Amino acid sequence: MNIEDYKNIYFVGIGGIGMSAIARYFKAIGKNVYGYDKTQTLLTGELEKENIGITFTDGIKQIPNLYLNKEETLVVYTPAIPKNHEQLCFFQTKGFLLMKRAQVLGFLSDPLNGVGIAGTHGKTTVSSLTAHIFKSSSLDCNAFLGGIARNYNTNLLLSKESPWVVLEADEFDRSFLQLHPEVAVVTSMDADHLDIYGKKEELEKTFQDYVRQIKKDGHLVYKKGLPLTPHGINLYSYSLDEEADFYAKNLELVQGLYQFDLVHPNGCIKGLKLSYPGKINVENAIAASAVAIICGVEEEELRLALSNFMGVRRRFDYRIKNENLVFIDDYAHHPKELWESISSVKAIYPDKKITGIFQPHLYTRTRDFADGFAESLDLLDELILLDIYPARELPIENVDSNLILSKMKSKGRICSKGELIDQIKQSKIEVLLTLGAGDIDKLVEPIEKVLNQRI
Numbered sequence: 001m002n003i004e005d006y007k008n009i010y011f012v013g014i015g016g017i018g019m020s021a022i023a024r025y026f027k028a029i030g031k032n033v034y035g036y037d038k039t040q041t042l043l044t045g046e047l048e049k050e051n052i053g054i055t056f057t058d059g060i061k062q063i064p065n066l067y068l069n070k071e072e073t074l075v076v077y078t079p080a081i082p083k084n085h086e087q088l089c090f091f092q093t094k095g096f097l098l099m100k101r102a103q104v105l106g107f108l109s110d111p112l113n114g115v116g117i118a119g120t121h122g123k124t125t126v127s128s129l130t131a132h133i134f135k136s137s138s139l140d141c142n143a144f145l146g147g148i149a150r151n152y153n154t155n156l157l158l159s160k161e162s163p164w165v166v167l168e169a170d171e172f173d174r175s176f177l178q179l180h181p182e183v184a185v186v187t188s189m190d191a192d193h194l195d196i197y198g199k200k201e202e203l204e205k206t207f208q209d210y211v212r213q214i215k216k217d218g219h220l221v222y223k224k225g226l227p228l229t230p231h232g233i234n235l236y237s238y239s240l241d242e243e244a245d246f247y248a249k250n251l252e253l254v255q256g257l258y259q260f261d262l263v264h265p266n267g268c269i270k271g272l273k274l275s276y277p278g279k280i281n282v283e284n285a286i287a288a289s290a291v292a293i294i295c296g297v298e299e300e301e302l303r304l305a306l307s308n309f310m311g312v313r314r315r316f317d318y319r320i321k322n323e324n325l326v327f328i329d330d331y332a333h334h335p336k337e338l339w340e341s342i343s344s345v346k347a348i349y350p351d352k353k354i355t356g357i358f359q360p361h362l363y364t365r366t367r368d369f370a371d372g373f374a375e376s377l378d379l380l381d382e383l384i385l386l387d388i389y390p391a392r393e394l395p396i397e398n399v400d401s402n403l404i405l406s407k408m409k410s411k412g413r414i415c416s417k418g419e420l421i422d423q424i425k426q427s428k429i430e431v432l433l434t435l436g437a438g439d440i441d442k443l444v445e446p447i448e449k450v451l452n453q454r455i
Helices: 017-028 042-049 086-093 101-109 123-135 172-178 200-211 279-295 299-307 335-348 363-377 401-405 417-426 441-454
Strands: 008-012 032-036 053-055 073-077 097-100 113-118 142-149 154-157 164-168 183-186 219-223 234-238 247-254 257-264 267-273 317-321 326-330 354-358 382-385 412-414 431-435
Touching (some): 073 101, 097 101, 101 142, 101 172, 123 299, 183 200, 234 279, 335 363, 363 401, 401 412, 431 441
Parallel strands (some): 008 073, 183 219, 326 431
Antiparallel strands (some): 142 154, 317 326
16 A cells, blocks of 8 residues: 555544544645544644544534545544444445554554554553653654653654654554564553453463564563563563663652662663652653663663653643642553552652542443452542443443442542532542543543632
């Protein structure tokens, strides 16, 4: 396929974080770009400001005439779109060329030196930080990210000169099997997406398949202890504080931020300062730093990049930070992610009351991990639990937010989205943490506005 043959690119599900990065790419190289999404969000608003057209109604009449020419129009879709979607069915029956988001990403990245960051947790932060380190160095890079990097206020980074491209390698729907990276990272392989994989062993097998697609003589950076056994490539383990090829020593929390020495195969870089809070983000920084060192980033370039990394929207994202009131928004939606996020907040604010608002994501995930959710949420001093965000799923009998609540030791309460702001007005808040991957992000600004009225 020659991408130059297609003047028009139509996206079915354009508001997804991965889809929007590709849409921005095609717009940047001069293509006509239009798309459908189910709901208006902050991200779709930003795309519209960049002159990318979007319809929020599923119907053939909403497709502009320009995109009805199948010889000149490529259709990109996300697997999260239902198979009976009217526009998607139209494009299929009329013989348009349709490609999944992951296929397009593989097509665009294969000619370059790919850095594919995979893992059930942490991949967005590691990929964003890796891209930032490369951008801050002589290497430079392109990047397709799964979050909005605050240093650049976008999920797409472009370079006219650099042969490097940093990619978020997504395990959902086995999407990352479309990628063939020069360097790969695997941060974690915990059970998740069991609606796709059925069991953890199948998920682990697919990660094995992914690392076997690393280019010959390439590099794999993996969290120490993960059961990965590729051949014909260079292997590097990393850990937070356990001895590995890359790990931290002398880890110290100073005014809410971490400092550490980075041990690597050829020595030790002393006194690194990470400007992004949370102990889990030190581990993420070690993974990103390992990639940077392997690829040739200089020590001072690395030091500067870590010290001025501003983080990722909705990843341990400070919205309010003062002596009397703190509000942090986080994308955590798996029990392990919740544990890491809440634990990090408790370490920074050991003497404060921690209130969490959690929106479970998917009925299947709630059913499969209810015990783990309860255990992690018990770390909070106070919990407000929203109803499950269904995304692409239909309800499952006897699976709702009460399932989590029934397994918890500490008390929490269920609240509807419509009642939440009034609940917050009546609550004594010291540190507030919003958690979840659904549409809880739409509540962040209203919550912030209410809390700012107290300050």
